[in-house]
Amino acid sequence: xxxLGTIENKIDAKGRVSVPSDxxxxxxxxxxxxxxxxxxxxxxxxxxxTMERMEKLSDATDxxxxxxxxxxxxxxxxxxxxxxxxxDVTGRIVIPMDLIEFAGIKGNALFVGRGKTFQIWxxxxxxxxxxxxRQNALKNRPSLSFKKD
Amino acid sequence: xxxLGTIENKIDAKGRVSVPSDxxxxxxxxxxxxxxxxxxxxxxxxxxxTMERMEKLSDATDxxxxxxxxxxxxxxxxxxxxxxxxxDVTGRIVIPMDLIEFAGIKGNALFVGRGKTFQIWxxxxxxxxxxxxRQNALKNRPSLSFKKD
DNA sequence: CATCATATTATGGTATTTTATGGTTGTCAA
DNA sequence: TTGACAACCATAAAATACCATAATATGATG
Numbered sequence: 001x002x003x004l005g006t007i008e009n010k011i012d013a014k015g016r017v018s019v020p021s022d023x024x025x026x027x028x029x030x031x032x033x034x035x036x037x038x039x040x041x042x043x044x045x046x047x048x049x050t051m052e053r054m055e056k057l058s059d060a061t062d063x064x065x066x067x068x069x070x071x072x073x074x075x076x077x078x079x080x081x082x083x084x085x086x087x088d089v090t091g092r093i094v095i096p097m098d099l100i101e102f103a104g105i106k107g108n109a110l111f112v113g114r115g116k117t118f119q120i121w122x123x124x125x126x127x128x129x130x131x132x133x134r135q136n137a138l139k140n141r142p143s144l145s146f147k148k149d
Numbered sequence: 150x151x152x153l154g155t156i157e158n159k160i161d162a163k164g165r166v167s168v169p170s171d172x173x174x175x176x177x178x179x180x181x182x183x184x185x186x187x188x189x190x191x192x193x194x195x196x197x198x199t200m201e202r203m204e205k206l207s208d209a210t211d212x213x214x215x216x217x218x219x220x221x222x223x224x225x226x227x228x229x230x231x232x233x234x235x236x237d238v239t240g241r242i243v244i245p246m247d248l249i250e251f252a253g254i255k256g257n258a259l260f261v262g263r264g265k266t267f268q269i270w271x272x273x274x275x276x277x278x279x280x281x282x283r284q285n286a287l288k289n290r291p292s293l294s295f296k297k298d
Numbered sequence: 299c300a301t302c303a304t305a306t307t308a309t310g311g312t313a314t315t316t317t318a319t320g321g322t323t324g325t326c327a328a
Numbered sequence: 329t330t331g332a333c334a335a336c337c338a339t340a341a342a343a344t345a346c347c348a349t350a351a352t353a354t355g356a357t358g
Contacts, residue, residue, distance in 0.1 A: 002200075002207055004185065004231040010319070014333080018318050021343090022233060088335075091317075115207035115228045159309070163343095167308050237344070239308075 001026040003048075003113035008123065011109050015095045020111050023118060024091050026050070034086030037099060037120070038078065043129060045103045045112075046095070046120040053116055054082065095120070150175035152197075152262035157272065160258050164244045169260050172267060173240050175199070183235030183242065186269070187227070188251045192278060194261075195244070195252045195269040200233065202265060244269070 007020035019035065027033065032051035040047045057078065085093040095109075105122040112119045112126065121129070156169035168184065176182065181200035189196045206227065234242040244258075254271040261268045261275070270278070 001181070002203055002228065002233075004203070004228055004233050006229045012320075016319090021317060090319085092319090094333075112229045113231070115203075116211050161310070165309090170307060238346080241308085243343080 001029070002115045003118040004115075005113045007111045008108055009111065011095065011100070011105060011107060015097055015100055016092050017095060017109050018090070018092050019087060021091065023111060023113070024087060032084065032086070034084060034093065036082050036084050037093075037095065038082040039099060039102045040119065041077070043119070044125050045122075045129075046099050046105075047117060048120065049117045051084065054079075150178070151264045152267035153264075154262050156260045157257055158260065160244065160249065160254060160256060164246055164249055165241050166244060166258050167239070167241050168236060170240065172260060172262070173236060181233065181235070183233060185231050185233055186242075186244065186248060187231040188248060189268065192268070193252060193274050194271075194278075195248050195254075196266055197269065198266045203228075203231065 003023055003026050005020075005022060007022070009018045009020065011017040023035075027035065027050050030050050030052050034051070035048045036051055036054050037046050037048045083096060083099075085095070087093060095105075103120060103122055104125050105120070108123055110121040110123050110126050112121060152172055152175050154169075154171060156171070158167045158169065160166040172184075176184065176199050179199055179201050183200070184197045185200055185203050186195050186197045210227075232245055232248075234244070236242060244254075252269060252271055253274050254269070257272055259270040259272050259275050261270060
């Protein structure tokens with residue numbers, strides 16, 4: 001299953017927030033009932049995925065030379081920064097404060113589906129980002145077509 | 150299976166509408182019993198497809214590259230706008246209000262088969278669209294015109 | 299061919315469950 | 329002991345499951 005759609009939920013003072021129902025459903029077949037969060041390398045937002053995908057990433061980096069510089073960087077950048085957050089009984093997680101601050105989130109969190117991954121934005125920041133990139137993305141729209149079905 | 154034909158069904162006040170039987174049949178072998186809807190990038194209508202197709206699209210654009218901004222923007226545009234809607238026991242879905250408003254649908258929804266995808270139109274809007282494209286087609290295909298004797 | 303029976307679909311209304319959210323309490327470790 | 333954090337209630341609103349019926353198609357039979 002995929003992370004689809006855009007949902008806005010409130011974050012309380014403790015950083016507690018409901019993960020959208022559809023997003024939770026997207027992980028219901030996984031052994032780990034929760035999500036992995038880490039800061040985005042390209043935008044002012046939090047990125048998230050399933051544990052399953054993290055393991056896939058790990059397998060991909062395993063193919064690199066153990067002592068290569070690349071491997072060192074990837075491991076330190078991705079895995080050291082990632083936190084696993086499990087859902088509580090009502091479907092909430094507690095987002096660590098440093099991630100909330102990194103994304104500039106105040107009060108409300110925007111969950112943005114991206115297929116295999118998702119992002120968590122401050123609403124205002126997301127609108128700023130969209131204004132900048134939407135037209136560019138539309139220009140590249142022809143590349144969206146399938147090569148083969 | 151393909152989405153074929155054009156069927157008109159009623160939408161109630163909650164946005165609830167029966168998906169045409171033939172369209173439901175087109176998804177009967179999929180694991181997700183429902184459809185994915187998103188707003189058209191080119192027309193005043195809603196577009197739809199199966200979850201299977203979405204996953205194919207995800208596989209095509211997913212390259213595990215955490216640092217590619219282009220990849221990020223592209224994924225955002227498609228997946229952040231998509232909603233997964235499962236059929237209820239009688240074969241209905243609830244179309245989100247913002248999509249209904251985007252397409253200008255009032256009362257009745259026109260399901261238009263397009264093979265691997267389909268569209269949902271307001272009837273009047275669809276007829277307007279058809280009239281426009283017919284004229285364009287005529288303009289661009291002078292070879293169709295009859296010779297006067 | 300007309301008519302009746304049956305199955306499927308479409309539609310409307312209501313009841314129940316799920317979700318999101320806030321607040322409180324318990325617990326473990328620094 | 330106190331501060332951080334997880335577990336535990338409680339509740340309003342929203343979503344969806346449920347039930348009943350109408351409309352349509354399908355098919356059998358005399």
